[in-house]
Amino acid sequence: MTEARFDETIHAPVRLRICGLLNKADRLDFAVLRDTLGISDATLSKHIKTLADSHYVTISKSSSAKRTDARRVTWLSLSPTGRSAFAAHVRALQDIADSRA
Amino acid sequence: MTEARFDETIHAPVRLRICGLLNKADRLDFAVLRDTLGISDATLSKHIKTLADSHYVTISKSSSAKRTDARRVTWLSLSPTGRSAFAAHVRALQDIADSRA
DNA sequence: CTTAGGCTTGCCGCCATGGAAAATGACTTC
């Protein structure tokens, strides 16, 4: 069981939600995430970059099928490292909520 | 049972910890809280003000006992409103952790 | 009146955040 560890990078509201969503889904499409969060392309892109720089999120772009209307999709997912960090952060939050920290 | 409600004011790391601590203890001395959090007087004072402005925290200063070494103490505590808000915020965090939000 | 303790405020630098708009990159099309 991972140690509780408060993570400033994850704590920011938008990034916390991103991690929560990615933690449940195996992966999510950039556009879907952006709409779910109700933020702009630019904003999501920057938060994803922040998380990717910490190796918490991985990005993979579908080369797309040859045929016309096949959208190009950017898939986002939490890396194992990201899952651990998120779990540790959640634990830190629980400790705070219970006033154990 | 209160609704889950994400509260930006409470979410800031230092304030989240302040609320967590005050939520458990009935009230805490300014100095103790400052040392527990490991921050400066100024910083704690400003965060407390922020919370007080939202009516989450109440401040009461002991007039002190007449006798000499009786320290003047500033007691801080979570108001009922503050407790509800904190509980609601914690619930919002749980929802995010479980990806229900 | 002067001190001293203890919180509060003003000041200032620094970094985070968000969106609009310009810039990219990777296909499609003609």
Add this chain to the structure above:
DNA sequence: GAAGTCATTTTCCATGGCGGCAAGCCTAAG
């Protein structure tokens, strides 16, 4: 293969939070 599209990414810029130092205040004690 030049031009167009679409889906992000970056740049630019304005706004606002945060922290500490130092000065200010207030209250109680000399």
